[in-house]
Amino acid sequence: MIDFNLVPLMPEIFLAITAMGLLIVGAFQGNCTLRVISWFGVGALCLALFMLTRIDWHLGAVLNNMFELDTFSAIVKVFIIIGLVASLALSVRYLFDENIVRFEFPILILLAGVGMLLMVSATHFLSLYVALELQSLSLYVLAAFRRTGLRSSEAGVKYFTLGALSSGMLLFGISLIYGAVGGLAFDDVAMVAAAGDVSPLLIVGMVFVISALAFKVSAAPFHMWTPDVYQGAPSAVTAFFAIVPKLAAMALLIKLLMGPFYAMALQWGQVLYALALLSTVVGAFAALVQDNVKRLMAYSSIGNMGYAMIGLVAASPAGVSATLLYLVLYMFMTAGAFAIILSMRRGDLQVLNISDFAGLSQTRPFLAYGFAIILFSMSGIPPMAGFFGKLVVFEAAMEAELYVLGTIGVVSSVIAAFYYLRLIKVMFFDPPEDAINDDTPFARYVVLGVSLAMVTFFIFKPAGLMDLMDSAAQSLFIS
Amino acid sequence: MIIQGLAFLLFSGILSISALLVITARNPVHSVLWLVLAFFNSAGLFVLLGAEFIAFLMVIVYVGAVAVLFLFVVMMLEVDFVSLRQGAMQYVPVGLIVGGVLFAELVFMYGGLEIEAVNQAVTEVQNSQSIGLVLYTDYIFPFQVAGLILFVAMIGAIVLTHRTRPGVRRQNIAEQHNRKPEEAMEIRKVTTGTGA
Numbered sequence: 148m149i150d151f152n153l154v155p156l157m158p159e160i161f162l163a164i165t166a167m168g169l170l171i172v173g174a175f176q177g178n179c180t181l182r183v184i185s186w187f188g189v190g191a192l193c194l195a196l197f198m199l200t201r202i203d204w205h206l207g208a209v210l211n212n213m214f215e216l217d218t219f220s221a222i223v224k225v226f227i228i229i230g231l232v233a234s235l236a237l238s239v240r241y242l243f244d245e246n247i248v249r250f251e252f253p254i255l256i257l258l259a260g261v262g263m264l265l266m267v268s269a270t271h272f273l274s275l276y277v278a279l280e281l282q283s284l285s286l287y288v289l290a291a292f293r294r295t296g297l298r299s300s301e302a303g304v305k306y307f308t309l310g311a312l313s314s315g316m317l318l319f320g321i322s323l324i325y326g327a328v329g330g331l332a333f334d335d336v337a338m339v340a341a342a343g344d345v346s347p348l349l350i351v352g353m354v355f356v357i358s359a360l361a362f363k364v365s366a367a368p369f370h371m372w373t374p375d376v377y378q379g380a381p382s383a384v385t386a387f388f389a390i391v392p393k394l395a396a397m398a399l400l401i402k403l404l405m406g407p408f409y410a411m412a413l414q415w416g417q418v419l420y421a422l423a424l425l426s427t428v429v430g431a432f433a434a435l436v437q438d439n440v441k442r443l444m445a446y447s448s449i450g451n452m453g454y455a456m457i458g459l460v461a462a463s464p465a466g467v468s469a470t471l472l473y474l475v476l477y478m479f480m481t482a483g484a485f486a487i488i489l490s491m492r493r494g495d496l497q498v499l500n501i502s503d504f505a506g507l508s509q510t511r512p513f514l515a516y517g518f519a520i521i522l523f524s525m526s527g528i529p530p531m532a533g534f535f536g537k538l539v540v541f542e543a544a545m546e547a548e549l550y551v552l553g554t555i556g557v558v559s560s561v562i563a564a565f566y567y568l569r570l571i572k573v574m575f576f577d578p579p580e581d582a583i584n585d586d587t588p589f590a591r592y593v594v595l596g597v598s599l600a601m602v603t604f605f606i607f608k609p610a611g612l613m614d615l616m617d618s619a620a621q622s623l624f625i626s
Numbered sequence: 627m628i629i630q631g632l633a634f635l636l637f638s639g640i641l642s643i644s645a646l647l648v649i650t651a652r653n654p655v656h657s658v659l660w661l662v663l664a665f666f667n668s669a670g671l672f673v674l675l676g677a678e679f680i681a682f683l684m685v686i687v688y689v690g691a692v693a694v695l696f697l698f699v700v701m702m703l704e705v706d707f708v709s710l711r712q713g714a715m716q717y718v719p720v721g722l723i724v725g726g727v728l729f730a731e732l733v734f735m736y737g738g739l740e741i742e743a744v745n746q747a748v749t750e751v752q753n754s755q756s757i758g759l760v761l762y763t764d765y766i767f768p769f770q771v772a773g774l775i776l777f778v779a780m781i782g783a784i785v786l787t788h789r790t791r792p793g794v795r796r797q798n799i800a801e802q803h804n805r806k807p808e809e810a811m812e813i814r815k816v817t818t819g820t821g822a
Contacts, residue, residue, distance in 0.1 A: 288782035
């Protein structure tokens with residue numbers, strides 16, 4: 148094999164070996180090492196981030212054309228690692244509060260992270276599949292992490308069953324593509340599709356693959372599992388689910404659509420159009436009647452994935468850049484929102500109903516004002532970052548003359564603003580209930596602070612992040 | 627050639643009979659044992675086709691793991707098979723329809739085909755060798771990631787099922803070695819006729 152070069156895989160290899168080492172430490176020293184292992188994991192992630200920025204991003208595909216670190220995947224990986232750091236930092240105290248102190252938690256998050264990092268670099272359907280499975284399997288275990296709880300077990304079983312179904316769909320699609328193309332490398336598929344030789348077999352295979360990935364990003368109509376899993380899983384796991392895997396799966400979808408399937412944009416454009424339309428509408432309307440804030444975040448994530456997909460339907464560098472910017476801003480906002488949601492405890496219990504937020508502005512003003520800023524941003528009120536995310540996405544849609552889709556997106560975002568603003572109303576204008584515990588750990592304040600800084604200061608220097616996304620999107624379209 | 631033909635008839639005949647017995651046997655343990663026999667015979671058919679690697683997998687995975695797992699489930703879990711069996715007959719028409727459709731499809735597909743002898747290559751084919759040649763070279767990346775997946779599966783199984791039970795007696799070898807005769811036993815003189 149001439150292209151045996153492990154340098155582009157350094158961050159992943161480092162993280163995998165660290166996870167194994169930490170597992171040995173945990174196995175010998177017991178669950179009391181959870182805190183040490185978690186912070187060690189955070190350190191390892193920071194080191195991996197450093198490695199990633201020091202590697203040459205133009206080494207080309209390695210290991211028999213299975214893995215490629217290009218500008219797009221490297222930039223996405225930077226944000227995936229940031230998201231992993233945030234979700235690990237949020238989870239440590241929660242595990243102690245909820246008495247599920249098991250040292251495997253940070254290790255599973257690290258391994259899921261390895262899966263996600265490998266996933267966005269895949270250039271071959273085989274490596275795509277194994278990386279996606281590595282990620283998903285870790286997520287199934289995490290969803291059922293509080294195994295004595297009925298709801299957590301239910302979430303795990305539900306996620307596992309439906310996830311296995313989507314993996315089956317993915318494999319079936321891949322096998323059809325193999326039948327049509329005679330190869331599994333992305334380049335082979337792109338070559339056959341670009342030659343105008345688009346057989347029905349290839350299109351059916353592509354639709355199966357897109358559906359399976361739509362399941363992973365929980366786009367309607369493949370969203371059924373999301374509210375139950377979000378509600379049932381322990382809150383720290385829900386935070387992790389909301390922050391990171393969505394970004395990785397969407398990046399993979401972008402990579403497939405703009406790479407091997409690019410010549411079939413006419414065909415997948417319709418699929419993505421339907422997914423985006425349904426997700427925005429379902430996300431807006433179903434969330435209106437929710438009482439549980441975790442379910443609310445689940446429907447909010449469905450809607451937000453819909454907005455992100457609107458940029459993809461445009462199938463242009465501007466659209467991809469808009470989608471990436473939207474996803475990254477959404478990631479920062481979710482991290483901040485979950486820093487607050489995880490702090491909502493009264494005595495020994497978590498309080499997650501919307502009515503429990505009543506009068507938060509008087510009992511815990513910092514949390515209330517922080518949450519208000521994040522919610523304003525999520526609903527797209529102008530000075531906050533969320534507005535610009537929506538702006539670039541809808542701008543890309545208008546440029547591609549997708550007037551109907553853009554208009555429905557704007558309308559459902561206005562409807563969605565209702566439930567975000569309702570939370571603000573509850574926090575600021577309803578009479579306060581019993582006090583919320585004020586033992587929020589420092590790490591959560593740090594995550595919240597970074598998220599708030601991103602949301603409020605993005606307007607002063609939007610060019611930095613937007614240029615980064617532009618260069619990521621451009622690198623997909625050059626080749 | 628004639629030996630292979632006879633072997634094919636033998637394997638497929640036993641396969642069909644044991645498959646039938648799997649679903650008709652009264653005792654579930656017998657069912658599983660018939661299933662094992664069916665797996666062995668299908669492995670034999672794969673050998674005749676020259677696909678010895680699939681035959682290995684058949685024996686190792688299906689007989690070695692899946693069937694033994696079934697056997698454990700049948701023997702260890704208290705499943706009431708009599709009540710499970712009740713009402714099973716109502717599914718027979720559906721089963722017959724599905725089976726009939728599959729059979730008709732096979733007839734349509736292969737009825738018009740000129741069947742050629744496919745087993746002449748048995749001596750030259752070395753498909754496990756050719757898999758071995760690419761598994762650690764061309765496909766090293768998915769192979770290693772598959773290893774990581776199994777690693778996660780192992781951690782997951784332990785996380786979700788292992789619990790520390792208090793009061794379980796475990797052997798502590800160091801403690802055993804450190805015991806001295808005077809702590810462990812008491813020596814008494816027993817006089818005849820009185821007892822200890």
